[in-house]
Each structure stands twice: as structure tokens, then as C-alpha cells.
Amino acid sequence: MSELASKPRAVFLDKASLLPEDLGFQSLNAIARWQWFDNVDDNDVQRCIQNAEIIVTNKVEINQQAIVNSKKLKLICVAATGYDQVDVAVAKQFSVTVCNVRAYATASVAQHVFTLVLALSRNLLPYKESVATGNWSRSDFFCYFGRSFSDLEGKSIGIIGYGELGRAVAKIAECFGMKVLVAHSYKTVGKSVNREPRIDLNLLLATADVVTLHCPLSEDNHHLINAQSLAMMKSDAILINTARGGLVDEAALLHAVKNHQIGGAGLDVLQEEPPSLTNPLINLCSDNLIITPHIAWASRESRQRLVNEITKNIQAYQRGTPRNVV
Numbered sequence: 001m002s003e004l005a006s007k008p009r010a011v012f013l014d015k016a017s018l019l020p021e022d023l024g025f026q027s028l029n030a031i032a033r034w035q036w037f038d039n040v041d042d043n044d045v046q047r048c049i050q051n052a053e054i055i056v057t058n059k060v061e062i063n064q065q066a067i068v069n070s071k072k073l074k075l076i077c078v079a080a081t082g083y084d085q086v087d088v089a090v091a092k093q094f095s096v097t098v099c100n101v102r103a104y105a106t107a108s109v110a111q112h113v114f115t116l117v118l119a120l121s122r123n124l125l126p127y128k129e130s131v132a133t134g135n136w137s138r139s140d141f142f143c144y145f146g147r148s149f150s151d152l153e154g155k156s157i158g159i160i161g162y163g164e165l166g167r168a169v170a171k172i173a174e175c176f177g178m179k180v181l182v183a184h185s186y187k188t189v190g191k192s193v194n195r196e197p198r199i200d201l202n203l204l205l206a207t208a209d210v211v212t213l214h215c216p217l218s219e220d221n222h223h224l225i226n227a228q229s230l231a232m233m234k235s236d237a238i239l240i241n242t243a244r245g246g247l248v249d250e251a252a253l254l255h256a257v258k259n260h261q262i263g264g265a266g267l268d269v270l271q272e273e274p275p276s277l278t279n280p281l282i283n284l285c286s287d288n289l290i291i292t293p294h295i296a297w298a299s300r301e302s303r304q305r306l307v308n309e310i311t312k313n314i315q316a317y318q319r320g321t322p323r324n325v326v
Contacts, residue, residue: 009052010033010053010055013058014039015038018058018307019298023300028314031311040060045061045066046070050069053075055076055077057076059085062085067087067091074096074097075097076099078099078101080101081101082100083326101306101310101313106165107299108296109296112268113212113240113242113266116240116268116290119266121238123287125287152177152178154179157180159182159212161183161185162183163215181199181207182204184200184201202229205229207234208234209236209238210237213244214242214243225241225249226252227252238262238266239265241267241268245269245273264287264288267290268296270294309324
């Protein structure tokens with residue numbers, strides 16, 4: 001048997017979702033016979049995976065039918081940390097291993113948080129506009145003052161969700177001289193564990209100059225940030241969401257931003273993705289709202305790390321010692 005024929009058949013269902021042009025896939029090519037797809041339609045998944053032992057998916061759904069009808073399937077690699085797109089219970093029932101990738105985008109997300117914070121706190125976009133429109137050129141002074149802006153030093157940042165990402169954000173915040181506030185987690189309330197001091201969520205909302213979300217979305221925290229919680233925040237506070245869109249009531253946030261109830265908001269996620277062209281938030285032209293298209297995770301380094309971790313997951317499966325199993 002040739003070396004190529006001895007390799008397992010593998011399918012990557014949505015390679016284009018990783019912006020692959022600047023990435024290296026040599027490590028993956030070395031361990032399997034690959035069929036690459038840019039973005040398989042949900043209706044075409046079954047045909048594409050029918051002969052595969054290994055499949056990789058970022059966001060393409062792998063449902064019960066796809067698993068049951070794929071007789072050769074042994075491993076599903078999720079090219080992300082979240083795995084809602086895979087029917088894990090059915091996979092286990094049919095002895096199909098499901099693994100994800102963890103902690104690959106920590107630096108990228110944490111840096112994106114502060115990209116948004118700094119752009120809003122220093123009014124970066126309106127000052128950029130002032131140069132383009134000639135306001136600086138017409139100024140009587142060497143500089144042009146449009147509106148005031150603030151330093152981060154001495155301010156407080158409230159972190160909701162203190163896992164891998166929340167801790168990385170806290171580390172950067174401390175370098176800026178910020179005071180870190182961490183919200184109580186319902187998972188640890190009442191438990192005796194060694195951990196950092198935490199405060200009540202309502203107190204955090206009322207006192208933090210920046211509130212940033214880093215918790216997973218669940219039934220318990222859907223619309224955690226709503227009209228009531230926004231009303232608790234300082235009038236100049238900044239809200240950052242790089243976690244999940246469903247954590248924020250978009251209608252309530254739209255009202256708060258339009259009426260300057262809070263200082264501003266920076267979002268990298270929305271409840272519907274991609275959003276409708278009629279989404280009121282993306283159609284709001286306001287200096288105190290910045291929305292980026294779910295790319296906080298996607299630095300080149302993070303995407304390459306993701307590919308490398310998928311390789312390690314497949315190699316571990318081939319050795320009979322699967323890793324990152326969900």
C-alpha cells in the first residue's frame with residue numbers, strides 16, 4: 001500500500017471561513033488525504049462526507065442524519081472552541097469522537113477588546129474624520145480639538161466571564177493602570193474555591209468605566225445586558241462585547257447609544273450573523289458605536305495556531321489518545 005493510500009480520508013467543509021490565503025496547511029496535508037471545500041451548503045453535507053473518516057467543520061452543521069449515514073466517520077474536528085453545530089450526543093452514540101480547539105485566539109481577542117476600548121475612549125474615529133474633512137487644516141492652532149477624550153489609567157474595567165479570555169483582558173488592563181473588577185459567576189457562588197475577589201454584577205455595572213463580556217451564552221444569561229442593566233451603567237461607560245451576540249439586547253443597546261445613556265459600545269458579535277442589511281445597529285451612524293464583523297479571533301497568528309491545533313487533534317486520534325474531546 002502506498003503512503004498516500006494509507007492515510008485516512010479527510011474533508012474540510014468550510015476552509016474559506018479561515019481566510020486561508022495567508023496560512024500554511026502543510027501539517028494537515030502530511031497526515032491525511034484531503035478534500036477541501038470553501039463552504040459546503042447544509043443540503044450538500046451528506047454527499048461531501050460520505051467516504052470520510054475525518055471531517056473538519058468551523059460552522060457547517062453536522063446533524064444526526066449526517067452522522068448516522070456516514071458509516072466511515074470516526075472523528076469530527078471543530079475548527080473553533082464552540083461546538084453547537086455538531087450533534088455531540090448522536091456522535092457519542094455512534095462512537096464518533098468530537099474534538100474542538102481551545103485557547104488559540106486569546107491574544108487576538110484580548111487585543112481587539114482594547115482596540116475597541118481605545119478607539120471609543122479617545123474618540124479616534126471622529127478625530128480621523130476631522131483630518132479628512134479639513135478641520136485640522138483650518139485650525140488656528142497646531143492641533144485641532146473636537147471633543148475631549150480620556151485616559152485608561154485610573155479607570156476601572158468590569159469583566160463578566162473570567163476564564164481564559166477574561167483573564168487575558170485583565171492582564172492588559174493592569175498594564176494600562178486600570179482597576180480590574182470581576183463579576184460573580186453563578187457557577188461558583190457559594191463554593192469554597194481559591195480565586196480572585198469578585199463583586200455583585202449590579203455593583204460592577206454601576207461602577208465600571210468599561211464593561212466587557214467574556215462569558216458563554218446560555219439560557220440563564222440571554223440578554224444579560226438589557227434596558228435595566230444599561231440603566232445601571234455610568235453615563236460615560238463603554239460596553240464591549242466580543243463574546244456572543246445574544247448576551248446583549250440589541251434594541252435596548254440601540255436606545256442607550258442613540259440617547260447617549262452610556263458613553264459608547266464596541267461590538268464584534270451580533271445576535272444574527274451575518275446580520276440583516278436592515279439591522280438597526282449596523283445602520284446607526286454614530287461616533288459612539290463601533291461594530292466589527294466577528295473578527296476579534298482572527299489574527300493571522302490565531303488562525304495559523306488553529307490549523308496547527310487541528311493537526312495535533314488528528315494526530316492524537318491516530319495514536320489512539322484523542323485530545324480536546326467534548
